[in-house]
Amino acid sequence: MNTRTTTVLILGAGGGIGSAIARQFVTRGTAVILVGRQREPLDILALEFSKQGRSPIVITGDLVADAPGIVERAIRAAGNIDMLINCAGVQTFGFSQDEAAADTAKVFATNVVGPIQLINSLLPHMLARKQGRIVNVGSIFGSIGFPCFASYSASKFALRGFSESLRRELAGTGIQVHYVAPRYTQTNFNGSAVTQMAQALKMKQDSAQHVAAQVIAAIETDRANTYLGWPEKLFVRINALLPYLVDKSLMKQVALIRPFTSRINE
Secondary structure: OOOOOEEEEEOOOHHHHHHHHHHHHHHHHOOEEEEEEHHHHHHHHHHHOOOOOOEEEEOOHHHHHHHHHHHHHHHHOOOOOEEEEOOOOOOOOOOOHHOHHHHHHHHHHHHHHHHHHHHHHHHHHHHHHHHHHEEEEEOOOOOOOOOHHHHHHHHHHHHHHHHHHHHHHHOOOOOOEEEEOOOOOOOOOOHHHHHHHHOOOOOOOEEEEHHHHHHHHHHHOOOOOOEOOOOHHHHHHHHHHHHHHHHHHHHHEEEEEHHHHHHOOO
């Protein structure tokens, strides 16, 4: 992959992992298109890049409402799009029975429906060029259903399943599909209650910069699936083969997690 002649559209570029991935590409001379719902974090990132002599394209919009329009604007501004990095995401934390229906809908709209619509809107462009890469950033929780993250886990399970299906569907077209699953990552994506819980449970964690580097490595080595962290990647394998073993371990965690669900609004 010649990054100096590549144009990458980064969905969720204003977030911790998305912005870290954008920085990694910019240092490689890659042209980036920053996409998100909120303008301010994208403009701040674009200003940072402009001081380095780069001129990123910034696009804001609602994925669910206007994915085709976002893709049309991106292609019109950049000419061609070689790669899509999907980092869009929201999270809910707490017991499932306490979750509002609107919050559940938002999780699936942001984490699943919007990204799928954007990918489907971009595919005709990539298929016409007979080349392209789609990178979906999921989560370890997309392979291991974690208590008090039921909707979030389910949405990432869905994104993983979509990535797998799409990869098989696009075989022989010149378009590659990657799925990268980080573990707990140090970003503002996690609220204070989740951060406190992770510290109490002694969860291992990575920096956004480390995750970004692993995303780039997955692309450069053509890895279809990448799971980050040890022993998390081992648990993914065990959960796939012997889920009852993981059940016992995670069921014991519920009592430890419970106190932090009351701190969600702190």
